[in-house]
Amino acid sequence: MNKIDMGGTEIIDWTRTIVWEAGDSHLDAICPACGDAAAKRVRLRVRSPWPPHPEQPLVSCPACGTAFHPTMGQPPYEAVLDPLVDVYLEQNAGIDVMAELLAAIDPAGVRRYIEIGCGFGFLLDYARVAFGWDARGFDPGYSARFGREALGVDIQHVYLHSAADAGPEPYDLALCAELIEHVFEPEKLLVVLRDALTTDGTLLLTTPSATGIRPETQPGTLLSMLCPGYHYALYSPKGIEALLRRVGFKSVMVVDRGHTLRVAASVGDELKADLTRAFDRSPYHDYLRTRVGTTDPASSLGVGYRYRLLKELTNAGNFEAARAAQAEVFAACRQRWNLDFTDPARLLADLSAAPKPRSIEEHHNAYPFCLGSILYFSGILAWLADGQHDLAQRWFQVAAFAGEQMRATLHIIGADDEESEELMWRACCYASHLLVWSQPDRAVEELQALAHTPSALLGERIPAGILEDAQRKVFVDLVNLGQYKAADRLAAAVEAALPESGAVLASTAFALGILTLNHRKAPRSAAAFFERAHRACLELPDRATAPIVQALLWPSLFHQGQALANAGRRDEAGAALRGLLKPEAGLPSVPLDLRARTELLVRTQRLPT
Numbered sequence: 001m002n003k004i005d006m007g008g009t010e011i012i013d014w015t016r017t018i019v020w021e022a023g024d025s026h027l028d029a030i031c032p033a034c035g036d037a038a039a040k041r042v043r044l045r046v047r048s049p050w051p052p053h054p055e056q057p058l059v060s061c062p063a064c065g066t067a068f069h070p071t072m073g074q075p076p077y078e079a080v081l082d083p084l085v086d087v088y089l090e091q092n093a094g095i096d097v098m099a100e101l102l103a104a105i106d107p108a109g110v111r112r113y114i115e116i117g118c119g120f121g122f123l124l125d126y127a128r129v130a131f132g133w134d135a136r137g138f139d140p141g142y143s144a145r146f147g148r149e150a151l152g153v154d155i156q157h158v159y160l161h162s163a164a165d166a167g168p169e170p171y172d173l174a175l176c177a178e179l180i181e182h183v184f185e186p187e188k189l190l191v192v193l194r195d196a197l198t199t200d201g202t203l204l205l206t207t208p209s210a211t212g213i214r215p216e217t218q219p220g221t222l223l224s225m226l227c228p229g230y231h232y233a234l235y236s237p238k239g240i241e242a243l244l245r246r247v248g249f250k251s252v253m254v255v256d257r258g259h260t261l262r263v264a265a266s267v268g269d270e271l272k273a274d275l276t277r278a279f280d281r282s283p284y285h286d287y288l289r290t291r292v293g294t295t296d297p298a299s300s301l302g303v304g305y306r307y308r309l310l311k312e313l314t315n316a317g318n319f320e321a322a323r324a325a326q327a328e329v330f331a332a333c334r335q336r337w338n339l340d341f342t343d344p345a346r347l348l349a350d351l352s353a354a355p356k357p358r359s360i361e362e363h364h365n366a367y368p369f370c371l372g373s374i375l376y377f378s379g380i381l382a383w384l385a386d387g388q389h390d391l392a393q394r395w396f397q398v399a400a401f402a403g404e405q406m407r408a409t410l411h412i413i414g415a416d417d418e419e420s421e422e423l424m425w426r427a428c429c430y431a432s433h434l435l436v437w438s439q440p441d442r443a444v445e446e447l448q449a450l451a452h453t454p455s456a457l458l459g460e461r462i463p464a465g466i467l468e469d470a471q472r473k474v475f476v477d478l479v480n481l482g483q484y485k486a487a488d489r490l491a492a493a494v495e496a497a498l499p500e501s502g503a504v505l506a507s508t509a510f511a512l513g514i515l516t517l518n519h520r521k522a523p524r525s526a527a528a529f530f531e532r533a534h535r536a537c538l539e540l541p542d543r544a545t546a547p548i549v550q551a552l553l554w555p556s557l558f559h560q561g562q563a564l565a566n567a568g569r570r571d572e573a574g575a576a577l578r579g580l581l582k583p584e585a586g587l588p589s590v591p592l593d594l595r596a597r598t599e600l601l602v603r604t605q606r607l608p609t
């Protein structure tokens with residue numbers, strides 16, 4: 001366990017306080033999900049965030065897989081969560097993730113909507129603005145009080161003890177997001193919700209998934225899921241379903257998204273929700289625009305909306321509008337924190353001058369919590385919208401540092417931010433990636449160094465999935481640029497981490513084929529890569545429309561034939577090219593020039609087709 005003593009305050013390195021239990025230690029405890037009373041194996045121990053920070057065991061239910069902390073007590077909510085409200089507003093409230101939950105429901109079928117544990121009330125506000133629902137929330141917490149003032153939403157600051165407390169009229173839809181994991185007696189809560197709904201009403205639930213509690217889960221993600229001292233139970237799909245059925249919900253649907261469970265339930269026989277329905281983001285864009293227009297730019301709420309609009313528009317590829325959103329969020333940060341965004345290198349120097357904050361307040365007096373994320377999306381814009389590689393690289397360098405600094409600040413009280421973790425590592429990768437065009441060898445060296453170098457403040461290692469993704473992208477770009485020598489240095493790692501199927505396999509295998517053919521002069525091995533690329537295209541479920549199929553389906557087959565011909569395998573070459581000259585019905589048409597090249601190849605090499 002690593003402890004750093006800073007001015008008498010104990011700073012705990014939280015991600016290192018998670019200790020996996022290798023032995024066979026058991027505790028007696030009743031499972032809050034399925035009621036199983038057998039002794040439960042301890043899976044890990046994590047320290048409580050409150051002095052004297054005792055270790056809390058997390059046990060796993062052998063009957064349903066739900067994990068929980070049997071020795072945990074009621075947390076002193078208000079006292080500790082207060083400073084996190086600004087983190088929530090500026091950075092980690094996933095308003096879009098919340099809004100996406102409502103995509104499971106046809107908005108026309110809902111008039112009255114209730115949300116338990118609504119927190120600040122973003123989703124109540126969204127439901128009201130986007131769908132015109134009559135929305136009411138219940139939450140006794142501080143942030144709910146603040147949200148009612150700031151957003152003007154209907155929030156009651158009480159615990160619901162019975163359905164009568166929710167009002168005389170029943171609701172069509174109830175939502176309970178990221179709440180049930182905090183609750184010591186979940187049955188009581190679910191009974192209240194059951195009784196507050198109409199007979200064909202829907203309950204939507206989200207909660208961290210017990211299936212994500214694994215040693216290989218990224219440390220920041222794992223810590224957010226465990227949320228030591230706050231999360232009592234992490235439900236398994238089987239456990240949450242058992243719990244709901246016991247309370248009287250007859251129709252239950254559970255989707256395990258890896259780190260999160262999404263659940264829909266009804267007391268009726270028919271479930272009106274469909275958790276697989278796609279999320280239409282345009283009402284969310286409109287909502288953000290509306291709120292950017294109505295909030296004070298210097299408030300945490302105002303900064304948060306402006307940052308989210310920048311992120312949303314950048315991700316949507318709407319760069320023109322994203323630039324306007326960027327200007328708005330820069331202006332807000334200048335107004336409140338006096339930050340200067342004209343020179344990312346100087347911003348990095350300023351941040352590095354005081355790398356480890358002593359308190360959350362001290363950090364927030366100097367910087368917004370979303371600084372790393374704002375800088376990250378500025379990097380994306382400079383790169384993709386403006387093609388300014390040098391500037392983008394500097395944005396990513398400072399984004400990585402700012403994101404880690406913000407996380408180091410949250411670690412003071414045992415909190416973390418998954419998105420900042422992800423963006424910080426991607427920013428590190430992109431900073432190397434952007435060297436591909438000017439200094440291809442250095443791009444490779446920096447990426448390789450990233451694999452072995454712990455991060456500056458938290459001493460973490462880059463998650464394998466993010467590194468592999470970056471290696472693939474850099475490799476493909478190097479091959480496309482004809483930088484074969486530099487690409488070759490990444491080839492072994494890229495080949496070792498090839499995915500089983502999909503668009504990424506297609507593009508990576510194709511690039512491996514090109515490198516093997518042109519640089520390694522090994523046509524038979526190259527043909528095998530082209531064949532994999534071609535097959536990956538054919539096996540894509542959306543092959544009729546996928547851009548990768550348009551780009552690579554036929555070129556990969558042509559190259560396969562050409563490589564086989566080069567290798568002197570004339571029969572195999574002819575067989576491959578036959579597929580191109582006489583394509584099966586239902587496949588995209590062969591480009592005319594490629595067809596002409598194929599015919600020429602067949603003729604000059606006298607291939608049997």
Ligand SMILES: [Zn+2]
Pocket residue numbers: 031032033034035036061062063064065066239
């Ligand atoms: Zn159980």
